[in-house]
Amino acid sequence: MERRRILLCAGTGCISSGSLAVKEALLNELEKRGIADQFEIVTSGCHGFCEQGPIVIVHPEDIFYCRVQAEDVPELVEEYLVNGRVVDRLLFKDPISGEAVKNHMEIGFYAKQSRRVLHNCGVIDPENVDEYLAQGGYEGLKNALQMSPVEVIEEVKKSGLRGRGGAGFPTGLKWEFTYKAQGDKKYVVCNADEGDPGAFMDRSVLEGDPHAVIEGMLIAAYAIGADEGYVYVRAEYPLAIKRLRLAIEAANRLGYLGKNIMGTDFSFQLKIKEGAGAFVCGEETALLASIEGERGMPRPRPPFPANSGLWGKPTCLNNVETFANIPLIFRIGVEEYTKVGTERSKGTKIFALTGKINNTGLAEVPMGITMREIIFDIGGGIKGGKKFKAVQIGGPSGGCLPEEQLDLPVDYDSLTAAGAMMGSGGLVIMDEETCMVDLARFFLTFTQKESCGKCTPCREGTKRMLEILERITQGNGEDGDLEMLEELATTIKDSSLCGLGQTAPNPVLSTLRYFREEYEEHIYEKKCRAGVCTNLVSYFILPDKCVGCTVCARNCPVNAISGERKAPHEIDQSVCIKCGVCYEKCKFDAIILK
Amino acid sequence: MKENLEKNYTEDPFDYEAVEEVLERYQDEKGALIPILQAIQEAYGYLPREALEYAARQLKTPLSKIFGVATFYAQFHLTPRGKNIIRVCQGTACHVRGAAKIMQALREQLDLDVDGTTEDLKFTLESVACIGACGLAPVIMINDDTFGRLTPDKIAGILEKY
Amino acid sequence: MTKVNITINGQQLEVDASMTILEAAESAGIEIPTFCHDPELTRVGACRICVVEVAGARNLPAACTTPVSEGMVIETESERVIKARRVNLQLIWANHPQDCLTCEKTGSCKLQDYSYRYNVTGSPYQGEAKVFELDNTNPFFFRDLNKCIYCGKCVRKCFEVNGAGAIEFMYRGFNSKVTTAFDVPLEESSCVMCGMCVDVCPVGALTPLQGLHNNRPWEVEKVLTTCPYCGCGCTYYLHVKNDKIVGLTPNFEGPLKGHMCVKGRFGWDFVDSPDRLKTPLIKKDGEFVEATWDEALDLVASKFKEVRAQYGPDAIAGLSSARTTNEENYLFQKLLRSLGTNNVDHCARL
Numbered sequence A: 001m002e003r004r005r006i007l008l009c010a011g012t013g014c015i016s017s018g019s020l021a022v023k024e025a026l027l028n029e030l031e032k033r034g035i036a037d038q039f040e041i042v043t044s045g046c047h048g049f050c051e052q053g054p055i056v057i058v059h060p061e062d063i064f065y066c067r068v069q070a071e072d073v074p075e076l077v078e079e080y081l082v083n084g085r086v087v088d089r090l091l092f093k094d095p096i097s098g099e100a101v102k103n104h105m106e107i108g109f110y111a112k113q114s115r116r117v118l119h120n121c122g123v124i125d126p127e128n129v130d131e132y133l134a135q136g137g138y139e140g141l142k143n144a145l146q147m148s149p150v151e152v153i154e155e156v157k158k159s160g161l162r163g164r165g166g167a168g169f170p171t172g173l174k175w176e177f178t179y180k181a182q183g184d185k186k187y188v189v190c191n192a193d194e195g196d197p198g199a200f201m202d203r204s205v206l207e208g209d210p211h212a213v214i215e216g217m218l219i220a221a222y223a224i225g226a227d228e229g230y231v232y233v234r235a236e237y238p239l240a241i242k243r244l245r246l247a248i249e250a251a252n253r254l255g256y257l258g259k260n261i262m263g264t265d266f267s268f269q270l271k272i273k274e275g276a277g278a279f280v281c282g283e284e285t286a287l288l289a290s291i292e293g294e295r296g297m298p299r300p301r302p303p304f305p306a307n308s309g310l311w312g313k314p315t316c317l318n319n320v321e322t323f324a325n326i327p328l329i330f331r332i333g334v335e336e337y338t339k340v341g342t343e344r345s346k347g348t349k350i351f352a353l354t355g356k357i358n359n360t361g362l363a364e365v366p367m368g369i370t371m372r373e374i375i376f377d378i379g380g381g382i383k384g385g386k387k388f389k390a391v392q393i394g395g396p397s398g399g400c401l402p403e404e405q406l407d408l409p410v411d412y413d414s415l416t417a418a419g420a421m422m423g424s425g426g427l428v429i430m431d432e433e434t435c436m437v438d439l440a441r442f443f444l445t446f447t448q449k450e451s452c453g454k455c456t457p458c459r460e461g462t463k464r465m466l467e468i469l470e471r472i473t474q475g476n477g478e479d480g481d482l483e484m485l486e487e488l489a490t491t492i493k494d495s496s497l498c499g500l501g502q503t504a505p506n507p508v509l510s511t512l513r514y515f516r517e518e519y520e521e522h523i524y525e526k527k528c529r530a531g532v533c534t535n536l537v538s539y540f541i542l543p544d545k546c547v548g549c550t551v552c553a554r555n556c557p558v559n560a561i562s563g564e565r566k567a568p569h570e571i572d573q574s575v576c577i578k579c580g581v582c583y584e585k586c587k588f589d590a591i592i593l594k
Numbered sequence B: 001m002k003e004n005l006e007k008n009y010t011e012d013p014f015d016y017e018a019v020e021e022v023l024e025r026y027q028d029e030k031g032a033l034i035p036i037l038q039a040i041q042e043a044y045g046y047l048p049r050e051a052l053e054y055a056a057r058q059l060k061t062p063l064s065k066i067f068g069v070a071t072f073y074a075q076f077h078l079t080p081r082g083k084n085i086i087r088v089c090q091g092t093a094c095h096v097r098g099a100a101k102i103m104q105a106l107r108e109q110l111d112l113d114v115d116g117t118t119e120d121l122k123f124t125l126e127s128v129a130c131i132g133a134c135g136l137a138p139v140i141m142i143n144d145d146t147f148g149r150l151t152p153d154k155i156a157g158i159l160e161k162y
Numbered sequence C: 001m002t003k004v005n006i007t008i009n010g011q012q013l014e015v016d017a018s019m020t021i022l023e024a025a026e027s028a029g030i031e032i033p034t035f036c037h038d039p040e041l042t043r044v045g046a047c048r049i050c051v052v053e054v055a056g057a058r059n060l061p062a063a064c065t066t067p068v069s070e071g072m073v074i075e076t077e078s079e080r081v082i083k084a085r086r087v088n089l090q091l092i093w094a095n096h097p098q099d100c101l102t103c104e105k106t107g108s109c110k111l112q113d114y115s116y117r118y119n120v121t122g123s124p125y126q127g128e129a130k131v132f133e134l135d136n137t138n139p140f141f142f143r144d145l146n147k148c149i150y151c152g153k154c155v156r157k158c159f160e161v162n163g164a165g166a167i168e169f170m171y172r173g174f175n176s177k178v179t180t181a182f183d184v185p186l187e188e189s190s191c192v193m194c195g196m197c198v199d200v201c202p203v204g205a206l207t208p209l210q211g212l213h214n215n216r217p218w219e220v221e222k223v224l225t226t227c228p229y230c231g232c233g234c235t236y237y238l239h240v241k242n243d244k245i246v247g248l249t250p251n252f253e254g255p256l257k258g259h260m261c262v263k264g265r266f267g268w269d270f271v272d273s274p275d276r277l278k279t280p281l282i283k284k285d286g287e288f289v290e291a292t293w294d295e296a297l298d299l300v301a302s303k304f305k306e307v308r309a310q311y312g313p314d315a316i317a318g319l320s321s322a323r324t325t326n327e328e329n330y331l332f333q334k335l336l337r338s339l340g341t342n343n344v345d346h347c348a349r350l
C-alpha cells in the first residue's frame, strides 16, 4: 500500500514555533494507534509561509494545515488521518474573505507564485539526498559535464540569468571573465552571508534544498576551471550550516564532490566558512578578505575577483539564489527557462515579504509581475485592513515605492529607475502607521553601525546623516536639514569605496523623493502624522469611549492619568512621558495618538 | 561595543589546554584565523587575552592583527559573558512590530544596559541584526531558543525558564 | 609597454596602460590631492579625497586605485568633484580638533593644505566627536588620535615596511581606532620606535617630541645628510634653525625611500649635547685634558709601538664599531694587520 506522506516544515521559522514538538507528538500518536506504518513523515525545508507555522501538509490530497501545535495532534490524527474529516480550525483562513482554504495551491499566497528555484523547498527532506535525486537532482550537472566549459558559459549567458545577490550582474559574463583569467588555481565562492535585515530567502534555500546550491557551484566550477570552493554562511544560520554540511558529506559519498566527478577528470572540493557577524562581509571583496582571515574591509575594484580574488586567484563569486538557478537551467534547458521573465530580467526572483502585510513569508515570483500583485494577491494585503503607504525594496541599500508605483513590472532595471533596487529581495510593506522619516532613520542606523570604517564618506558621513535624522524624529529638526541631508547623501553615494556606502543614502533619498512633505511636517510643524515619533505625538483619551476601567491609570509609570472609576479619564500632558503603556493596556480603544 | 579590556585577564592561572587543541586542529588550514577565534570563544566563552597572545606566538602573526580581527566582528567578545545570551532582534519586521518595547522590558527586568552582563553571570543582553524569523516578529533568542510574537508582559515568564 | 590615450582636464595624453589615473595626472603635472596614497605601500583607496570624475562612470572613482583605460575622459577638478572633496573635508573636520594654531603639523599638514585649497573653514556638522586620551608614554613621539584621519599609512608602514606590526585598525566603523593590540601604550607593544609611522602621517596625529614648540616648517633650513650610525648610509634632511638641529625628515627620494631605525630617526640630539666631546682628551696626572688630534694620534702610535716591542704583536687587538662602513672596516683590518696582528673583530659579533 502506498504510504501517505505528511510534510512537516522544519525550517527555522517553523521550528521556533514548535514544529519539532509536533513531529514528536505525531510520531507518538501514530505509534499509539498502531498506524505508523501507513504514513511517511518527512521533515522538509521552508514553505515560505513562516508566519502560519508550524505547517503540516498531507499528501496526496495536498491538505494544508497551519499553526499546528503539539496539543492539536491527537485531534488531527483522529479526525483527519483516521476518519478523513478535515479539521476546519487548523486550516488557513483567507485574510480578506475570512474563508477557510483546504488546499495548498488554492491559498492566495501560493497561487500566483512560480516556484521554480524553490520547487524542492518544503517538498523534499533536505537531509536526504535520495529525495533530491528523485526530483531530478544532479541531472543538470550531468548535462553540463557533457558540454565543454565554453558551451556551459554560453548556455548561462543565453539564459539571461543575472546575479540575485543585489547588483544583477549577468552571471554568464562573470563566469566568462573568470574562465578567461590567467591563474594556476581558481575558486568558486558562494555568498550566503545574507545580512539584509528582513531577507531570508538564501537561508530557506540552504535549509530546504542545499544540494541545488552545491550542484550550481559544481557547474560553475566546471565552467571556469576551479577545483576548490567555499560557501560563506553567516553564523546566525546554524540550521542552514548543518544541512549544508550533511549535503556536502552526501555529495562526497556519492561522488558528486571530490575527485573525478561522475567519471570525468573534473574534481572539486567544497568547504564551509562561517561568518562572524559583519554585514559588510556580504560585499564580495570583504567576504574574500574574511575567508582569508582578515578584517572584512572591502578592497578597491578593479581588480575584480574574477581576475584577482581569493588569495589573489581568479574567483567566481555568486549568491545562493543565483547558484540555485543553475541546475534548473541545465535540467530544463535555456528555452524553457527563459519563458519566464522580462526582456532583460529572466526567470524568477524570491522575495521576502515582511512588515504590515497579512501573509508574511517567502514568495517566488516571475520577473515582470507587478508589485501590486505581490503585495495584494500573494501578500494578502495590508494587516488589519489599514491603508498601504509604501514598500521598501532591497533593504538598507534600497529604496521605497509609493502607491503610484505599484503597477510597475518588477525587474532589475525598472526598480533602479524608480529609485529602489532589487537588492537581495527584501520587501518591507508599510501602512499609514509607518513614519517614513523614522523608517529612513532605522535603515541608516543599520548601515551606520555596519560601516567598516575604511573610507571617509561612509564612516563619517553616515554618522552625520543619522544624527540629522535623529534630530528630526526627536522634534529638533531645523531649516536647512534636508538640504544638508541631500548634500551628504550625494557625496556618500558618489565617493564611497564600496557598495555599502554607495547605497546607504538610498532609503533617505527615496523617502525624500516620495514623502518629502512628511519630513517637512516633522521639521516645521513638529508633527508626525503616523504617530511614531514619540516626541512629536501625544496620547489622548476619548471620553466617549473610555469606560473608566482605570487600567491605564494603574499602569502609567508616572501617574499622569487621573479620573474617577467608571468615569472618563484624562492624561496630564505635562507629566506624560509618552511611553505608550496606557495605549497598549486599554481594551476599549479609548486612547489615541495625535 | 567598547569593552572594558581590564576585565580581560583572568585571575586564576590560565588553562592553555583548549587553545593548544584548537591551534593543532587548524594547523594545516590556510587563513584559519576566524575559525580559530570562533573555536577559542566556543571553548572559553570569550576570547581571553592569554589565549590570543598564545595564538599570536604560535601562528607567528602580530597580536595587533588578531586583536584587529577580534574587534571587527560582532560575534567576538573580549570579556566573559553570561551563561544565557539574550539576543533581541532589531530587524525591520521586529522594529516595525515593537522590538523597542521588548528591549525596554528586558533592560528593566534584568537591570542591564545593552551589551551588559548580570552580576551573577546569568544573563547577557544583546541586540542583533535580523535573525531571520521575521514572520514571528518581534523575536528574541535566548541561547538557541527563539521566542516570537512577543509582548512586553511575556518577558518575565520567559526569563523564569532560565 | 602598452600605451593608452586618455584626456585629463581637456588635455590629451598617451600614457602607460599600467598607470593609475593619479600617476597619469602626475605625469602631466596635474596635482590630485591624496591622504592615504603612498607609492611605496599597498593601495587602499580609503580616504576618497582623490576622487575624480570619469565620463560614463556612475560614481566618482578614486584616482589612486583606478587604472587608466583607452579613451578615458577624466576631470580632476569638476564641480561635482570639488563638492565631494569639500564635503569629505568637512566630515573630517567634524571629528577633528580645531587647534591648528598650536599644532606642530601646521605648515606641513595635508588637511590644512587641502582645506585651504578648497576653502573649507570648518564643519557645518555638529554631533558626536570621538575623544581619545593622548598617548605620550614613549620618549620619542606622542600619539594624538583625536587628529587621526584613518588614512592607515602608519599601519601599512609598520606592517609592510618595518614588519613590526605594532599598530592596526581596531573596532569598526565610526568607532574605529588605529592602535596597538589591547590598546596598550606603544612601548608595551611590538613597536620598535622606528618612527616611520610618524613620518608618513599626513596630519598631526603622530608628532615627534624633539623640537616641540620651537620651530615651524617655514623657519627651518633642511640639510641633506647621511646618518652616522651605521654602514647602511641612510640619508635624511636635518631641520636647522639658528644653527641648531630641531628636527628631521627622512629622504623619501633616496635609495632607502625614507626607511629609518630608532637610532637614526631620533638619536641625533647628541649633536648639541653639552656632554659631547669635541676634541680628544688625554689623561695627564689622573685628569683628562683637552688635546689636539695630532697629539692624540701620536700618543696612540707610540703606545702601539711600545706594546708590540714589549709583548709582541698579538698583544694588540682591534674591535671595530657598527657605525663603520665596509670600506672603513677594510682599512681597519689593514691597519691592524700592518701592526702584525690578526686580532680583529667587530661589535656586531659580540
Ligand SMILES: Cc1cc2nc3c(=O)[nH]c(=O)nc-3n(C[C@H](O)[C@H](O)[C@H](O)COP(=O)(O)O)c2cc1C
Pocket: A162, A163, A164, A165, A166, A167, A168, A169, A171, A191, A192, A193, A194, A195, A196, A279, A280, A281, A282, A283, A284, A285, A317, A318, A319, A320, A322, A323, A424, A498, A499, A500
Ligand atoms: C554591503 C553589501 C552587502 C552585500 N550583501 C550580500 C549578501 O548578503 N548576499 C549576497 O549574495 N550578496 C551581497 N552583496 C552583493 C555582493 O557583493 C555580490 O555582488 C554578489 O554576491 C554577487 O553575486 P551575484 O552576482 O550572484 O549576485 C552585498 C553587497 C554589499 C555592497
Ligand code: SF4
Pocket: A280, A297, A298, A450, A451, A452, A453, A454, A455, A456, A458, A459, A496, A497, A498, A499, A500, A501, A502
Ligand atoms: S563604503 Fe563603508 S563599508 Fe564600504 S569601504 Fe567605505 S567605510 Fe567600509
Ligand code: SF4
Pocket: C154, C157, C158, C162, C164, C165, C166, C167, C186, C190, C191, C192, C193, C194, C195, C196, C197, C198
Ligand atoms: S615606530 Fe615603527 S615600529 Fe613603532 S608603530 Fe611606528 S612604524 Fe611601527
Ligand code: SF4
Pocket: C147, C148, C149, C150, C151, C152, C153, C154, C155, C178, C197, C200, C201, C202, C203, C205, C206
Ligand atoms: S595616525 Fe596618521 S598615519 Fe596613522 S592612520 Fe591616523 S592619520 Fe593616518
Ligand code: FES
Pocket: C033, C034, C035, C036, C037, C044, C045, C046, C047, C048, C049, C050, C051, C062, C063, C064, C065
Ligand atoms: S588618496 Fe586615493 S583614496 Fe586616499
